[in-house]
Amino acid sequence: MTTTDFYTLKDKDDNLVFAAINMVVLLADYGAPIPEELTENGKLKELGSEWWTAGEIEQKSGVDLAPDMKVEGPEGYGSRGRRRDFITEETFNIDFTPQEARRRTLEMYYDLGTGEYKNGSYYAKKRRAAKMKEYSSIIIGYDGExxxxxxxxxxFPKVTVEKRGKQSVTQTNALTYPLTLAAKEDPAYGALFGFGITGPGFTPELAQKMGVTGVQKLLNDSFKYSVKGATGGTYTISINGKMTATIEYNATAAAIQAAIRASGENEATVGGTVDAGFTITKVSAEPTVIATGLTGGGFPKTVEVTKQ
Incomplete structure (x- = not known):
C-alpha cells in the first residue's frame, strides 16, 4: 500500500483563498438582459443602460450573502432521524447598505414612485401598488491587483426587497439605506442564482487547482496567418481537433475570435486586420487554416501559420 503524510493529504493552497476587497452591487428592473459573460479579453464588459449601480456600500456592513434551505421528511419508529430528505424551501438573501442617495436607491428603500426635479426640489410619493417590484441583480467582488x-x-435573475433596515438620523450619522433582497426562482434563467469567477488573474492554472473541468493547457506562443488578397469565399480554422464554423474572407479579428471560442478554445484571443494579418494567442495547440473555400488573389492555396 502506498503511504503519504498529513500535509500532502491536506494539500493547502493559499492561491485558492479569494476575497472581495471591493464590491459593486448592480441592479436592473426585472426582465433586463442578463449577460452570459462579464468579461472579454480580461476586461469587464460595459453593461446596458438598463443596469444601474448602488454606488459605495457601507464598509462595516459589507454585503452579506445568505443561502439557506429547509429540509423535511418522514420519520419512523425505531429509526433515528429522517428516513428520506426532501428540500421543501430554498432561499438566498442579500443584505447591504448603500450610502449614496441615488434616485433608484431611494425608490427601492422607500418604495417610491418616480419623482422629478422641480422648482429646486426632488419629491416622490410612496407607491400604492400591492405587487412587489421585481429586479435583477449582479454583485461583483474585486480581488487581486x-x-x-x-x-x-x-x-440573481429575480429579486425583491424583503426588508428595509432602520435609518439612524443623528448629528454624527450619514443617511444610509439598509436593504435586504430576497432571490426568487426565475423560469427563464432556470435557477435561483448563479456564481462565477472571472478576470485576467483567474488563469487556467488557477481554475485547474480549483478542480474546474473543461480547463485547457494554453500555449505561450502566438500564431500569425494572412488571407490577404482573397476576394470572396470562406475558410475555417482547426485547433487541437476542434474546427470553427466557416469564416468570411473579410472577417474582422473579433469575428474570428468569436468563431474560435465557439469551437471550444474558450480563452483564444485574435488581433490584427486582413491587410496586416491576424495573430492568435491563448490556444491549446498550433492552429491550421483551411482555405480551400477562398477565391481570388491566388486562392485557394495553402495558408502558412507562423509561430511568433
Missing part, C-alpha cells in the same frame, strides 16, 4: 484582477460574482 491591476492587470491581474479576479472578480468573484453572483447573478
Amino acid at each position: 491591476p492587470e491581474n484582477e479576479i472578480y468573484p460574482y453572483w447573478i
